[in-house]
Amino acid sequence: MIGQMIRPTVCYGSLLSACAKRSLIPTSTVPASVHLARQFRLCSSKSSGDGDGGSNSNNKTTQTWFNSNDITRNMAPSDIADYLQHTHDRVFDHNRAWAEDCKKKDPEFFTKLSAGQSPEYLWIGCSDSRIPAEQISGLGAGDVFVHRNIANLVVSTDLNVMSVIEYAVCHLHVKHIVVCGHYGCGGVKAAMTPKDLGLLNPWLRNIRDVYRLHEKELDAIEDEAARYSRLVELSVREQCRNVIKTAAVQQSYAKNQYPVVHGWVFGFEDGLLKDLKINHKEMLQSIQKIYNLTD
């Protein structure tokens, strides 16, 4: 994706130090080139990365499948296998520590988890690695049913997201459906760039269509960053409308007065969620002339 964002400076080195503090991974086992790579990374803080994975267009000569911030780029080939083993094992170390911690806090935690789920929320978010739904919303295990894709799109021909909505509404009886976008979204940025992006074209078309729907408003915004942020918000709004267009949501709302749909946008700069204050009832009424599926 086209990216103008600077990735956070969290890297293997700093994560490793955090693990080491908790005695999970001994730092003495870190390959020397990882330290070198870390130093390089710190010196390269001006390099840009993409939001959701993909190519970087800021420097055409570096357009590649590799992320320009990929720590292994500066590693000796012989150390890469060690690095991969460490980054794999680290997850299991964390997992054991997490499971232990949960049991310590609540001995019945896993018994309750095994009994089934009844989440109040369905979260439809971007695949971007910097937006962990549960952490930013304070929700825990069992609280939220999560679906993520590039640029948090709700496309009626996408069997995946449609199945998730159907299951969440008809079987889990969620009370809220949240479409959560984020400022600085690589997918939205890519869609703003009139360029052939191969397999991504049909996916990004959905955002380009949002731009076309709001072309007058967006073109009137001179500042490109502001226009980009506004498109993020308008796209979230449009995805909320797409959720409300589904039969599952319309029929459940007519019968139960839920779920209600919300549009939120996450900001990297302050970590806060902005509520776009979608009026579910009003939006539902406005689409039902054409999309009414309650009969």
Ligand SMILES: [Zn+2]
């Ligand atoms: Zn994104």
